[in-house]
Amino acid sequence: MLEVTDLEVAYGDVRALWGVSIHVDAGSVVAIVGANGAGKTTLLKAISGLVPAKRGEIKLSGTSLLGRLPEDIARLGIAHVPEGRGLFRQMTVLENLELGAFQPKARANMKRALEKAYDLFPRLKERTGQKAGSLSGGEQQMLAIARATMSEPSLLILDEPSIGLSPLVVQQMFQLIEALHKQGVTILLVEQNIHQALKIADYAFVLKTGELAMQGTGAELIADPEVQKAYMGVLEL
Structure with missing residues (x-):
């Protein structure tokens, strides 16, 4: 590949x-x-x-x-999760995830991708309306990875x-x-x-x-x- x-x-x-x-x-x-x-x-x-x-x-x-x-x-x-995560800290978990599906193809499949992300990271589903900056370090890393998967790379x-x-x-x-x-x-x-x-x-x-x-x-x-x-x-x- x-x-x-x-x-x-x-x-x-x-x-x-x-x-x-x-x-x-x-x-x-x-x-x-x-x-x-x-x-x-x-x-x-x-x-x-x-x-x-x-x-x-x-x-x-x-x-x-x-x-x-x-x-x-x-x-x-290619989806790249950088060191430091690069989250939008004042935006919610859901808003960060939605930004991961910014490409037209990904937007069309956003609902499916979001369901997959929440299945893999159930803790994020519990915090969907919470601001990214208020998450723990581990949760922020989960969010960064989940956001990257939203484009189905x-x-x-x-x-x-x-x-x-x-x-x-x-x-x-x-x-x-x-x-x-x-x-x-x-x-x-x-x-x-x-x-x-x-x-x-x-x-x-x-x-x-x-x-x-x-x-x-x-x-x-x-x-x-x-x-x-x-x-x-x-x-x-």
């Missing part, structure tokens, strides 16, 4: 990604992991058109995404969905991601909770200072001594 080939991204004279290549198969969960500053968020932003590529290619189902505006990429089927991109959440809520968040996967949603996930990310990932890529350092199935990387050594402070083996 998604093919990123020899991607390079720079901020001025500072190179953030060096020749990175990844792939995401339809129906899979793919994790991008690595330390802070490895280039994970930059990779997601390049895919979504939020930062320009200096070199390389990005294709979604054979269609090049390079040079396209973020809204055009969204229309092609072919690829859902999640950037650090567990950041700032308590251990219990983190577990719940990964259970929800697995539930989305079981519904057939293709997911590209950036996550610093490496152990949890690799547990649910069909395949994963490890970035180190802007370069691809390692790749393999989630199970292979969890068992890899190099991954264990490099992330011993993060992994809970």
